[in-house]
Amino acid sequence: KKEIGKGLEEEKIRPGDRSQVHFRATPTKHPLGMGSPKNSSVSSEGGGRSSGGKGKKGKEWSMPHEIWSAEEVNSIKPTHKDPEEAVDHIALRGVRALRWFFDVLAGFKTGVIDEHKYLNRVIFLETVAGIPGMVAGTLRHLTSLRRMRRDHGWIHTLLEEAENERMHLLTFLKLKQPGPVFRFAVMISQGVMYNAFFLSYLISPKACHRFVGYIEEEAVHTYTVLLEDIDANKLPLFSNLPAPAMAKSYWKLGDDAMFRDLVLAVRADEANHCVVNHTFADMHQEFKQDAVNPFSIHASVTKYADAGVTPPTVADIANGDADDIAAGNTNGRSTDVNPASSQPQPQKPQPQPQAGRA
Amino acid sequence: KKEIGKGLEEEKIRPGDRSQVHFRATPTKHPLGMGSPKNSSVSSEGGGRSSGGKGKKGKEWSMPHEIWSAEEVNSIKPTHKDPEEAVDHIALRGVRALRWFFDVLAGFKTGVIDEHKYLNRVIFLETVAGIPGMVAGTLRHLTSLRRMRRDHGWIHTLLEEAENERMHLLTFLKLKQPGPVFRFAVMISQGVMYNAFFLSYLISPKACHRFVGYIEEEAVHTYTVLLEDIDANKLPLFSNLPAPAMAKSYWKLGDDAMFRDLVLAVRADEANHCVVNHTFADMHQEFKQDAVNPFSIHASVTKYADAGVTPPTVADIANGDADDIAAGNTNGRSTDVNPASSQPQPQKPQPQPQAGRA
Numbered sequence: 001k002k003e004i005g006k007g008l009e010e011e012k013i014r015p016g017d018r019s020q021v022h023f024r025a026t027p028t029k030h031p032l033g034m035g036s037p038k039n040s041s042v043s044s045e046g047g048g049r050s051s052g053g054k055g056k057k058g059k060e061w062s063m064p065h066e067i068w069s070a071e072e073v074n075s076i077k078p079t080h081k082d083p084e085e086a087v088d089h090i091a092l093r094g095v096r097a098l099r100w101f102f103d104v105l106a107g108f109k110t111g112v113i114d115e116h117k118y119l120n121r122v123i124f125l126e127t128v129a130g131i132p133g134m135v136a137g138t139l140r141h142l143t144s145l146r147r148m149r150r151d152h153g154w155i156h157t158l159l160e161e162a163e164n165e166r167m168h169l170l171t172f173l174k175l176k177q178p179g180p181v182f183r184f185a186v187m188i189s190q191g192v193m194y195n196a197f198f199l200s201y202l203i204s205p206k207a208c209h210r211f212v213g214y215i216e217e218e219a220v221h222t223y224t225v226l227l228e229d230i231d232a233n234k235l236p237l238f239s240n241l242p243a244p245a246m247a248k249s250y251w252k253l254g255d256d257a258m259f260r261d262l263v264l265a266v267r268a269d270e271a272n273h274c275v276v277n278h279t280f281a282d283m284h285q286e287f288k289q290d291a292v293n294p295f296s297i298h299a300s301v302t303k304y305a306d307a308g309v310t311p312p313t314v315a316d317i318a319n320g321d322a323d324d325i326a327a328g329n330t331n332g333r334s335t336d337v338n339p340a341s342s343q344p345q346p347q348k349p350q351p352q353p354q355a356g357r358a
Numbered sequence: 359k360k361e362i363g364k365g366l367e368e369e370k371i372r373p374g375d376r377s378q379v380h381f382r383a384t385p386t387k388h389p390l391g392m393g394s395p396k397n398s399s400v401s402s403e404g405g406g407r408s409s410g411g412k413g414k415k416g417k418e419w420s421m422p423h424e425i426w427s428a429e430e431v432n433s434i435k436p437t438h439k440d441p442e443e444a445v446d447h448i449a450l451r452g453v454r455a456l457r458w459f460f461d462v463l464a465g466f467k468t469g470v471i472d473e474h475k476y477l478n479r480v481i482f483l484e485t486v487a488g489i490p491g492m493v494a495g496t497l498r499h500l501t502s503l504r505r506m507r508r509d510h511g512w513i514h515t516l517l518e519e520a521e522n523e524r525m526h527l528l529t530f531l532k533l534k535q536p537g538p539v540f541r542f543a544v545m546i547s548q549g550v551m552y553n554a555f556f557l558s559y560l561i562s563p564k565a566c567h568r569f570v571g572y573i574e575e576e577a578v579h580t581y582t583v584l585l586e587d588i589d590a591n592k593l594p595l596f597s598n599l600p601a602p603a604m605a606k607s608y609w610k611l612g613d614d615a616m617f618r619d620l621v622l623a624v625r626a627d628e629a630n631h632c633v634v635n636h637t638f639a640d641m642h643q644e645f646k647q648d649a650v651n652p653f654s655i656h657a658s659v660t661k662y663a664d665a666g667v668t669p670p671t672v673a674d675i676a677n678g679d680a681d682d683i684a685a686g687n688t689n690g691r692s693t694d695v696n697p698a699s700s701q702p703q704p705q706k707p708q709p710q711p712q713a714g715r716a
């Protein structure tokens with residue numbers, strides 16, 4: 001039982017270790033509030049916490065991705081989007097069945113839930129979670145080549161999601177290396193999930209994004225319960241565990257970051273994936289699969305600059321306030337959005353996930 | 359015949375148009391010389407030519423990619439790596455057969471070669487060229503998830519190559535929109551090539567990278583001949599054709615850039631793909647498919663900083679001088695590589711492509 005985190009003390013953030021290019025490093029506004037004015041004191045190193053280490057500037061290696069502020073990671077709550085059409089109900093039931101199946105396999109239905117079961121569960125889920133974004137990104141890339149049309153930024157958000165999930169996996173693997181039976185199960189499930197998702201995406205991209213949206217809801221819920229269990233001292237091995245150096249570097253956590261801070265960041269990523277995938281499903285439903293990706297940096301500038309408001313944060317979206325903000329009800333929020341973008345592309349506001357369930 | 363470039367005059371670089379995050383915008387050194395000291399006066403807007411337009415800073419949208427200096431784009435020459443093993447000979451013969459097949463289909467074996475035939479040919483080739491990088495990136499991503507190991511940066515270079523090829527296609531499509539027969543052929547060939555490359559990569563990634571390396575050699579040759587034909591005034595419609603706004607923005611060409619400047623940039627991209635794929639094939643041959651990608655920014659810092667030399671440019675590699683430079687024979691090149699990286703990862707020098715054929 002003491003093997004969790006073994007060797008972590010000796011880990012250092014290597015000089016020149018891989019760092020990131022971040023939305024926050026740009027003056028533009030991400031629709032989820034990244035880089036909004038209240039974070040304007042954040043340096044070009046990015047991140048709402050201190051930088052991952054000294055001398056890292058400019059040594060980017062992975063894809064640009066979100067760096068969450070402390071306020072944002074702490075304000076995430078589980079949300080649920082009610083199914084509307086038949087395909088939504090099918091997607092939700094499919095996710096519920098998979099959830100039950102994983103719970104049984106991970107031993108969450110029987111016996112005591114300890115740190116090993118949690119790590120087994122999240123590691124297994126992350127090996128599968130990295131598949132949908134890569135499949136969807138590939139298929140949209142092939143569609144752009146085949147139809148000889150632009151993609152309007154969807155590919156990048158989808159590939160960044162796949163990369164983000166892979167980093168979740170690699171980070172948790174710093175805490176536990178699985179055994180051969182586990183690895184065999186991962187191999188089988190990848191073969192099944194990759195081909196099933198590939199064929200499903202060819203048939204109905206909308207169903208797939210809705211399906212992933214519901215999976216992400218479950219992920220946010222899982223990490224929320226994990227945080228509650230840590231705070232209730234039910235998982236002592238996690239309570240005093242420092243975050244791996246890779247996590248400190250990737251999410252720009254402080255040098256004193258703990259495992260709990262890592263879980264907060266991962267949960268915020270999952271909340272982001274939830275918003276992205278439900279939005280993409282809604283766009284397919286409204287026949288806007290060829291519209292500009294509202295999460296690309298370019299689109300965020302035009303959309304919110306046009307409305308003259310600061311973009312909503314991920315917390316606003318999760319709480320269902322995004323439509324109010326887009327409609328101009330800023331609730332005291334600043335309106336210092338860059339007015340330099342004078343040629344916005346026409347675009348209607350997008351439906352947002354419903355308020356959270358208790 | 360006058361339809362080529364129709365509407366190009368009215369095109370403008372839109373305020374807020376999509377721009378790039380570039381290697382040159384970072385203080386690190388790309389192994390192909392991007393961002394080397396002789397380009398140190400380049401602003402954070404990047405690019406060896408003038409910026410793509412005013413007020414673009416910070417509105418990144420696509421993946422980080424190379425921006426070539428005028429010196430680099432003009433120094434590209436066709437190269438050829440001699441086949442060594444049986445798989446190399448098979449790859450080369452496969453590419454030669456495909457080349458002959460495409461020449462016949464594109465009408466390059468009969469009749470006069472005009473602008474329409476050239477555009478048909480390059481557009482068709484670019485619809486296929488965008489497949490290998492995405493397939494290889496996907497499969498290495500799945501391998502990382504399945505084996506629960508890091509990928510060491512290969513995924514990003516491969517996905518960036520796929521994106522780069524898609525941009526080649528979208529740029530040429532600004533000059534000509536193909537008809538229904540052409541689109542049908544593209545659809546068929548994508549189905550065949552995607553599945554064939556996917557299965558082949560599962561069997562032998564080395565053969566696939568070697569195959570793509572030989573395809574890229576052909577691409578550099580094709581664009582070189584196109585440039586020669588433009589310079590010989592054999593293609594008048596291309597001689598006075600301005601570059602599309604998309605190309606000026608993506609490659610940061612000057613506002614007065616012409617079609618010829620676009621072809622120079624595309625040829626440099628292909629030369630980069632040639633070096634990358636032959637290097638990846640060589641690494642597989644030396645059982646280094648789990649070694650650090652020498653083209654990732656992190657790796658370039660450690661490799662060349664360790665040797666105390668400025669990295670070779672793409673021209674150096676094409677001319678076969680890279681090994682000399684890596685061995686410390688700087689030929690008067692500056693040695694002002696950042697010494698801050700003090701923890702290099704062990705890595706042997708990589709074989710480089712042979713000197714060019716006439």
Ligand SMILES: [Fe+2]
Nearest residue numbers: 126129165168
């Ligand atoms: Fe995840």
Ligand SMILES: [Fe+2]
Nearest residue numbers: 129216270273
């Ligand atoms: Fe996720």
Ligand SMILES: [Fe+2]
Nearest residue numbers: 484487523526
């Ligand atoms: Fe190309």
Ligand SMILES: [Fe+2]
Nearest residue numbers: 487574628631
């Ligand atoms: Fe290429």
